[in-house]
Amino acid sequence: MSDRLVVGVDIGNSTTEACLALVGPGGAVTHLGTALTRTTGVKGTPASTRGALTAVGRVLAAAGRRPHELDRVLLNEATPVISGLAMETITETVITESTMIGHNPATPGGEGLGVGTTVSVLDLAEHPVAEPAVVVVPPGWDFDDVAAALNAAAARGVPVVAAVLAGDDAVLVTNRLVHPVPVVDEVSAVEKVPLGMRAAVEVAAPGRTIRTLSNTYGIATVFELDPDQTRQVSPVARALTGNRSAVVVRTPAGDVTDRRIPVGVLELRGEVRTTKVDVDAGAEAIMAALARVQPLRDAHGEPGTHVGGMLAAVRDTMADTMGDGPGGSDAADCAIRDVLAVDTFVPAEVRGGLAGEITLENAVGLAAMVRTSRSRMQAVAAQVAAELGAEAVIGGVEGEMAVLGALTTPGTRAPVVVVDLGGGSTDAASLSADGVCTAVHVAGAGELVTKLVDSELALDDREVAELVKRWPLAKVESFFHVRHEDGTVQFFDQPLPAHVFARVVVLGPEGPVPIGTRHGLDAVRRVRREAKRRVFVVNTLRALRQVAPDGDLRRLDFVVLLGGSALDFEIPDLVADALAEHGVVCGTGNVLGDQGPRNAVASGLVAAHARGAVRAGGTA
Amino acid sequence: MRQERVEPPALVLRHGPGAPAEVLREVSAGAEEEGVPLRTRPGSGGGAVELAHAAAGESRLAVGVGVTADGEVAVHHAQLPADRPALHVLGGTAPDWRRAGRVAARVVTGLPLV
Numbered sequence: 082m083s084d085r086l087v088v089g090v091d092i093g094n095s096t097t098e099a100c101l102a103l104v105g106p107g108g109a110v111t112h113l114g115t116a117l118t119r120t121t122g123v124k125g126t127p128a129s130t131r132g133a134l135t136a137v138g139r140v141l142a143a144a145g146r147r148p149h150e151l152d153r154v155l156l157n158e159a160t161p162v163i164s165g166l167a168m169e170t171i172t173e174t175v176i177t178e179s180t181m182i183g184h185n186p187a188t189p190g191g192e193g194l195g196v197g198t199t200v201s202v203l204d205l206a207e208h209p210v211a212e213p214a215v216v217v218v219p220p221g222w223d224f225d226d227v228a229a230a231l232n233a234a235a236a237r238g239v240p241v242v243a244a245v246l247a248g249d250d251a252v253l254v255t256n257r258l259v260h261p262v263p264v265v266d267e268v269s270a271v272e273k274v275p276l277g278m279r280a281a282v283e284v285a286a287p288g289r290t291i292r293t294l295s296n297t298y299g300i301a302t303v304f305e306l307d308p309d310q311t312r313q314v315s316p317v318a319r320a321l322t323g324n325r326s327a328v329v330v331r332t333p334a335g336d337v338t339d340r341r342i343p344v345g346v347l348e349l350r351g352e353v354r355t356t357k358v359d360v361d362a363g364a365e366a367i368m369a370a371l372a373r374v375q376p377l378r379d380a381h382g383e384p385g386t387h388v389g390g391m392l393a394a395v396r397d398t399m400a401d402t403m404g405d406g407p408g409g410s411d412a413a414d415c416a417i418r419d420v421l422a423v424d425t426f427v428p429a430e431v432r433g434g435l436a437g438e439i440t441l442e443n444a445v446g447l448a449a450m451v452r453t454s455r456s457r458m459q460a461v462a463a464q465v466a467a468e469l470g471a472e473a474v475i476g477g478v479e480g481e482m483a484v485l486g487a488l489t490t491p492g493t494r495a496p497v498v499v500v501d502l503g504g505g506s507t508d509a510a511s512l513s514a515d516g517v518c519t520a521v522h523v524a525g526a527g528e529l530v531t532k533l534v535d536s537e538l539a540l541d542d543r544e545v546a547e548l549v550k551r552w553p554l555a556k557v558e559s560f561f562h563v564r565h566e567d568g569t570v571q572f573f574d575q576p577l578p579a580h581v582f583a584r585v586v587v588l589g590p591e592g593p594v595p596i597g598t599r600h601g602l603d604a605v606r607r608v609r610r611e612a613k614r615r616v617f618v619v620n621t622l623r624a625l626r627q628v629a630p631d632g633d634l635r636r637l638d639f640v641v642l643l644g645g646s647a648l649d650f651e652i653p654d655l656v657a658d659a660l661a662e663h664g665v666v667c668g669t670g671n672v673l674g675d676q677g678p679r680n681a682v683a684s685g686l687v688a689a690h691a692r693g694a695v696r697a698g699g700t701a
Numbered sequence: 702m703r704q705e706r707v708e709p710p711a712l713v714l715r716h717g718p719g720a721p722a723e724v725l726r727e728v729s730a731g732a733e734e735e736g737v738p739l740r741t742r743p744g745s746g747g748g749a750v751e752l753a754h755a756a757a758g759e760s761r762l763a764v765g766v767g768v769t770a771d772g773e774v775a776v777h778h779a780q781l782p783a784d785r786p787a788l789h790v791l792g793g794t795a796p797d798w799r800r801a802g803r804v805a806a807r808v809v810t811g812l813p814l815v
Contacts (some may be wrong), residue, residue: 252734
């Protein structure tokens with residue numbers, strides 16, 4: 082019997098990989114090549130057949146082989162887990178009666194503190210001489226006219242102490258005043274500023290922040306408040322902290338409230354006990370509750386609450402994707418087997434704000450993982466066999482195959498644990514010295530990182546968030562050079578486009594892409610690294626504790642990182658740093674000595690087949 | 702007292718003969734709001750881009766603005782290729798001219814060109 086041509090195909094969450102090899106009669110393996118393509122549809126569903134065929138076609142073409150030469154196609158028993166994400170804000174800031182303006186415009190005018198009564202510029206001519214005026218200017222007013230009106234009032238003897246403008250011309254107005262006063266501009270809803278009320282306007286010198294209106298007792302002094310009223314304005318002061326300019330209006334019942342939104346109760350049903358946890362208690366409380374009920378059988382959100390909606394949405398999407406043909410499942414079949422909760426913050430527009438103020442609201446992100454009862458790989462195998470005219474065999478649990486593939490990494494030996502840092506879930510599989518394999522899957526991986534980056538930077542653009550996750554940052558410092566996030570400078574022959582000038586950019590494969598955020602480079606970098614740490618470091622530790630002997634990480638020897646996210650420029654380092662303190666040897670896998678962290682399962686399928694370990698059955 | 706010979710750094714605006722006063726006013730206002738000084742000088746003919754590039758060459762901040770008689774506005778940096786201005790406004794309105802002044806100032810201050 083001569084050498085047989087076999088191809089291992091791994092249909093993953095986001096990529097489909099193939100490994101082509103010749104297997105000799107004695108089980109000797111000669112690798113001929115590998116290929117990679119995007120997974121079509123959801124893995125394990127008939128829609129994913131097309132991607133599998135593409136991968137096989139590519140690897141055959143690259144090796145100069147024809148489909149009819151194939152003896153066998155080896156498919157993985159795709160892990161029947163799919164993951165879903167949801168995010169819910171748990172705090173909300175509300176300004177009532179337009180008590181304050183705190184949007185921090187780029188160029189306020191003048192400096193100092195002005196306290197007086199609000200009056201429209203239209204009524205300024207009739208304003209009583211004895212009363213200090215805070216002039217409110219609606220949109221459409223030219224800066225020369227505003228300055229003339231203010232100067233005229235001042236000449237008449239009215240103490241003009243400050244101004245609030247709709248347009249972006251505070252500096253222009255201030256420069257034309259005989260006696261400059263603090264001016265706050267770009268107040269988009271200036272018509273909502275209550276007139277005839279006591280108000281204070283403060284602008285700090287460039288490079289400084291306001292001192293009076295960000296201090297509770299400063300506001301109390303300005304408005305002569307009693308202790309009870311002072312207690313009431315304390316949130317206003319807090320909301321204005323760190324600004325260069327601010328306006329506070331004294332209204333009878335005005336307030337800034339920072340309230341917690343009741344999100345609902347999450348019910349976690351474990352093998353032995355069930356526990357309930359309030360989602361607005363935060364991620365730490367949820368994860369602690371989860372640890373108490375492990376292993377999780379299912380999770381439910383209280384119907385009619387936000388968390389109920391969150392989990393129902395996750396479940397519905399999964400039921401939909403799994404239900405695209407015969408043998409489909411409905412929502413009732415989908416049991417949530419793991420949950421990862423992450424504390425996050427979402428920049429949100431303040432309700433009742435006059436100038437589009439943004440505050441960071443607390444939020445909880447949830448990744449949930451569903452284990453479905455039905456695998457539809459049989460259908461995929463049948464289609465692959467019919468298309469290629471070769472026998473298609475389903476063999477091997479994904480985790481075991483990944484271990485076999487990972488062991489082709491130079492410098493590894495059993496006992497070994499592989500951690501697959503994927504898109505939807507983080508998976509760990511361990512092979513003990515006596516050949517016993519255990520695999521676990523935990524919810525949350527690359528997609529959750531993208532979602533956290535997207536919402537924390539308020540990008541509202543998944544594509545850009547994905548770029549931020551994948552590539553290092555740089556700051557465009559001139560038309561011809563950028564400074565990378567590590568401080569090195571790179572010059573370009575061709576001028577950089579004007580739309581990236583002075584911006585924080587991602588240096589992706591297609592040139593610099595600007596990030597639409599007011600944050601500096603360091604802040605964006607921190608968000609990116611924290612998102613990766615909170616998902617991948619947390620999940621790797623969670624998964625390893627489940628496969629480690631007695632849950633003790635110190636008893637692990639070799640940990641090999643695999644999967645698309647192991648190719649990331651910093652995730653493997655973050656994980657290795659976290660594991661170093663447990664004395665674990667950890668690194669990114671190099672399957673077959675040249676594939677990096679890719680192709681482990683496909684290579685593992687070939688290796689298992691060569692050993693005759695591929696289970697019979699599933700033959701199409 | 703010693704006479705200061707070197708003129709203080711500023712943006713330079715070159716405008717063709719008969720450049721509309723409202724365009725010059727808005728461009729100047731844009732630069733002023735950003736806090737960057739701008740000096741206005743009459744220039745010869747030529748397109749806005751040409752005027753702007755010449756102005757950028759004269760500016761100690763290496764940034765210039767060109768305005769033509771028909772209200773065309775360009776913002777240029779001395780290091781940019783002559784035919785690739787940082788901004789070129791054709792047939793704009795008051796907010797566009799104001800923005801041109803702001804963009805010129807922001808090239809100097811190193812802020813995003815909004």
